[in-house]
Amino acid sequence: MKVTVDEDKCCGAGTCVMVAPDVFDQREDDGVVVLLDVQPTADLHESVREAANMCPAAAIALDEQS
Template sequence: MDEGKCCGAGACVMAAPEVFDQRDADGVVVLLDAEPAEHLHAAVREAVSVCPAGAIGLR
């Protein structure tokens, strides 16, 4: 997750709310879980694909 690239659209939060959240102050997305459980992997892949800024990647 590259906070510097984040535009605050929140698409990732909508796709995977267990893994991503947004700061109240500026809307920048924060990573809640760097190693989400397997049942969340599809949602995380969706979050990566819908990020308009390309701020999220998979390792």
Template sequence: MKVTVDEDKCCGAGQCVLIAPEVFDQREDDGIVILLDAEPSERLHVPIREATSVCPAAAIVLSETA
């Protein structure tokens, strides 16, 4: 799995950080998402999919890799 984020779309809701803090963080000044791990281990795939589905701005994009 490869994770990308669109900082321009991010509204700073922070749901991704609450669900998958190993993969996402937020900038202190404006709350915009920071991607910590673009290719996370398989154990994190379920929470990352959940974070992607609840993102109100659809700022997280997943690509499944073989």
């Protein structure tokens, strides 16, 4: 799995950080998503999928083939 984020779409809700804190963080100044792990290990895939599905701005994209 390969994860990408669109910082321009991010609204700073922080849902991704709550669901998958090993993969996502937020910038201190504006709350925009920070991607910590582009290719998370298999044990994190379920939480990353949940974070992407819950993102209110659809700012997280997943490539399941990578």
